[in-house]
Amino acid sequence: MEQLYYIALTIVSLPLLAALVIGLGNKKLPRYIAHWLACGCVGGSFVLSAYVLFGFITNKYVDLDINVYLWGQSGGLQITVGFLIDRLTALMMSVVSFVSLAVHIYTIGYMQEDPGYQRFFCYISLFTFSMLMLVMANNFAQLFFGWEAVGLVSYLLIGFWYQRDSATFAGLKAFIINRIGDLGFILGIAAILYYFDSLHYQTIFKDIPKFIATNSTIAIWPGTEWLAISVICICLFIGAMAKSAQVPLHVWLPDSMEGPTPISALIHAATMVTAGVFMVARMSPLFEYSTTALSLMTVIGAITCLFMGILAVIQSDIKRIVAYSTLSQLGYMVIALGVSAYSAAIFHLFTHAFFKALLFLGAGSVIVALHHEQNIFKMGGLYRSMPLTTAAMIVGSLALVGFPGTSGFYSKDLIIELTHKSQIPGAQLAYAAALITVFITTVYSFRLIYLVFFGNERMEDNTHMQPVHEPAKTILFPLVLLAIPSIAVGGIMIKSTLDGFLQGPLFVLAKHDVTQQFLQMDFHGALAMFLHGFISLPFLSLLLGGCIAWLCYIKYPLLPQVLQRDGKLLVALLQAKYGFDALYEKILMPLVRVVGNYCWRIGDILLIDRVLIGSTVQGIVRISVLLQKLQTGYLYHYIFIIIAGLLALLLGIMYL
Amino acid sequence: MFNYLLFSTLLLTFGIAGLIISRKNIIILLMCLEIILLAANTNFVIFAKFWGDIAGQAFVFFVMTVAAAETAIGLALLVLVFRQKNSINVDDLNQLQG
Numbered sequence: 001m002e003q004l005y006y007i008a009l010t011i012v013s014l015p016l017l018a019a020l021v022i023g024l025g026n027k028k029l030p031r032y033i034a035h036w037l038a039c040g041c042v043g044g045s046f047v048l049s050a051y052v053l054f055g056f057i058t059n060k061y062v063d064l065d066i067n068v069y070l071w072g073q074s075g076g077l078q079i080t081v082g083f084l085i086d087r088l089t090a091l092m093m094s095v096v097s098f099v100s101l102a103v104h105i106y107t108i109g110y111m112q113e114d115p116g117y118q119r120f121f122c123y124i125s126l127f128t129f130s131m132l133m134l135v136m137a138n139n140f141a142q143l144f145f146g147w148e149a150v151g152l153v154s155y156l157l158i159g160f161w162y163q164r165d166s167a168t169f170a171g172l173k174a175f176i177i178n179r180i181g182d183l184g185f186i187l188g189i190a191a192i193l194y195y196f197d198s199l200h201y202q203t204i205f206k207d208i209p210k211f212i213a214t215n216s217t218i219a220i221w222p223g224t225e226w227l228a229i230s231v232i233c234i235c236l237f238i239g240a241m242a243k244s245a246q247v248p249l250h251v252w253l254p255d256s257m258e259g260p261t262p263i264s265a266l267i268h269a270a271t272m273v274t275a276g277v278f279m280v281a282r283m284s285p286l287f288e289y290s291t292t293a294l295s296l297m298t299v300i301g302a303i304t305c306l307f308m309g310i311l312a313v314i315q316s317d318i319k320r321i322v323a324y325s326t327l328s329q330l331g332y333m334v335i336a337l338g339v340s341a342y343s344a345a346i347f348h349l350f351t352h353a354f355f356k357a358l359l360f361l362g363a364g365s366v367i368v369a370l371h372h373e374q375n376i377f378k379m380g381g382l383y384r385s386m387p388l389t390t391a392a393m394i395v396g397s398l399a400l401v402g403f404p405g406t407s408g409f410y411s412k413d414l415i416i417e418l419t420h421k422s423q424i425p426g427a428q429l430a431y432a433a434a435l436i437t438v439f440i441t442t443v444y445s446f447r448l449i450y451l452v453f454f455g456n457e458r459m460e461d462n463t464h465m466q467p468v469h470e471p472a473k474t475i476l477f478p479l480v481l482l483a484i485p486s487i488a489v490g491g492i493m494i495k496s497t498l499d500g501f502l503q504g505p506l507f508v509l510a511k512h513d514v515t516q517q518f519l520q521m522d523f524h525g526a527l528a529m530f531l532h533g534f535i536s537l538p539f540l541s542l543l544l545g546g547c548i549a550w551l552c553y554i555k556y557p558l559l560p561q562v563l564q565r566d567g568k569l570l571v572a573l574l575q576a577k578y579g580f581d582a583l584y585e586k587i588l589m590p591l592v593r594v595v596g597n598y599c600w601r602i603g604d605i606l607l608i609d610r611v612l613i614g615s616t617v618q619g620i621v622r623i624s625v626l627l628q629k630l631q632t633g634y635l636y637h638y639i640f641i642i643i644a645g646l647l648a649l650l651l652g653i654m655y656l
Numbered sequence: 657m658f659n660y661l662l663f664s665t666l667l668l669t670f671g672i673a674g675l676i677i678s679r680k681n682i683i684i685l686l687m688c689l690e691i692i693l694l695a696a697n698t699n700f701v702i703f704a705k706f707w708g709d710i711a712g713q714a715f716v717f718f719v720m721t722v723a724a725a726e727t728a729i730g731l732a733l734l735v736l737v738f739r740q741k742n743s744i745n746v747d748d749l750n751q752l753q754g
Contacts (some may be wrong), residue, residue: 637673
């Protein structure tokens with residue numbers, strides 16, 4: 001108990017220490033100290049996290065819920081900093097610190113020539129700290145702190161190359177859209193505080209059955225009575241929607257690719273964007289009681305999963321393709337949450353972190369090798385010069401499409417199977433969307449592989465002048481580091497995921513429990529699932545997708561152009577990304593600007609500047625002009641006032 | 657005793673009246689201040705005598721030394737003021753008005 005507490009404290013403190021030292025030292029700190037310190041601290045966090053996870057697997061540790069200190073108190077509300085360490089947290093801590101470590105090492109090679117080397121290490125260490133605070137929180141206040149802190153670091157890192165207008169714009173976009181989600185999130189937290197009178201997870205979870213029994217309702221506007229639990233859950237889910245980039249708050253994620261590639265891997269693929277999924281899983285005792293919220297999640301997840309996948313097919317920027325596939329995979333996780341398969345969602349989060357980080361880092365390796373060329377139509381035939389990167393990307397893509405045996409297969413197939421079994425409204429829709437998405441995922445994944453690594457070389461002359469070769473070892477090593485779990489971890493973890501490794505922290509009502517049904521009826525071990533994978537429906541759509549990609553990009557390279565010419569309207573729709581950006585920029589933004597302008601005039605200029613500040617200043621001036629007259633400069637006036645005052649005081653004391 | 661106290665009260669009143677009324681000369685102001693202090697001293701002596709406590713009389717000596725010092729400073733300031741303005745008229749010293 002005591003030991004676990006100190007380990008937890010060390011795990012979060014190490015990255016913070018690194019961030020502080022590097023951030024304060026900045027340019028004065030030699031580069032090698034910056035990266036050794038950052039990698040060392042994150043490495044230490046990873047070793048300890050893995051030790052904690054191992055302790056939980058072997059049942060050496062029991063759940064720890066402890067307050068570190070009281071940060072603030074107001075009435076009955078106590079805001080504490082504390083840790084809740086259970087199996088879910090341990091798993092997340094290991095994922096975060098492992099991917100972070102891989103990305104730290106990768107950064108040494110990737111950012112070699114960048115003048116902001118130390119600043120970058122400071123930010124990513126700070127990110128690791130914030131993310132660990134988020135997953136280890138034992139109360140909503142700390143969760144919110146971590147939530148905002150990762151958002152802030154994400155903003156700083158998207159706009160890392162601040163000389164580029166597009167980067168600062170993308171950073172602002174991410175920040176502002178996350179504010180919308182945060183509004184929902186903080187409303188949800190406020191509602192929880194109102195109904196449960198506490199922010200502490202365990203206290204709230206204990207009170208839930210009592211709260212459900214009261215059947216309290218809340219009127220958002222007069223005349224409508226909503227079940228309070230649904231309102232709370234939907235508010236929290238709005239927060240998760242922005243963070244985990246679900247439709248319609250997804251628009252920031254593709255733009256966030258303006259940031260350096262290591263960041264795309266760490267923040268916008270493996271860890272931060274999954275914070276929403278983690279949060280919903282952590283709040284599973286709440287969400288279980290709101291069928292409305294679950295159903296909403298299923299539908300939103302299905303929409304994101306399918307439609308964002310389709311967008312990836314027409315992208316030409318290598319990073320954007322991977323970004324849209326991230327959106328699509330996040331959609332899978334949200335579907336899993338919606339059908340109450342929280343353990344499957346966390347499982348997919350876990351495997352996705354590895355293979356998506358691998359894909360991003362592989363893409364980064366290609367980008368470095370081609371001197372920051374990101375257009376896949378200007379690549380091709382790279383497998384000859386970059387065999388290791390090619391292998392890594394193929395492994396990542398196979399895991400992404402869910403080829404039987406890879407870790408992506410186990411988690412994704414599990415989600416598809418469980419969605420099929422679920423009774424939640426919208427689940428069958430989600431099942432269909434998930435199946436189609438498997439097909440689409442395969443199309444764009446293999447399109448990427450074919451266009452980048454095979455076929456003809458289409459490099460522009462200036463990149464072709466020097467021969468393309470594999471980048472530095474620090475870039476390649478993380479690829480290997482991530483490729484191993486991308487293949488292996490699924491088969492190892494599937495059994496314990498289903499067996500209820502996460503049963504403690506994740507709560508599922510018996511009537512929603514599809515995981516248990518699946519375990520009892522359809523699951524006969526990882527090997528059987530692997531073999532069954534070859535005859536299942538997802539595999540069929542996978543094969544179909546692979547064939548189509550092969551036809552379009554290897555066999556008949558002219559085919560896509562023909563298709564593009566025939567389907568002009570569809571292509572235009574896809575190129576406009578379904579018009580979400582246009583909707584926000586043309587309709588919502590002017591509206592918000594008008595309202596904001598109005599508030600600024602009434603609230604800021606009139607009320608605050610003129611009435612409050614202006615009149616205070618003028619009042620002071622007027623009174624001073626009056627008081628000025630008392631100061632005549634004549635000594636006898638002063639003396640008279642002193643004596644008169646003294647007399648008045650004496651008389652006052654005598655008679656009152 | 658009453659008469660003695662009346663005498664000290666009169667001294668105080670003259671002192672204060674002098675402070676307020678005099679418009680001509682700073683030296684008069686200083687003298688009035690001395691008179692106020694003397695009124696306090698007289699009170700000390702009176703009560704010391706009537707209550708048979710020697711401490712009051714001892715205190716008077718202290719007050720007189722302090723008063724002497726204070727008057728010395730006052731006169732020094734006065735000399736400075738005169739050098740500056742060529743006048744020790746109270747009415748002329750109103751530069752500190754707001």
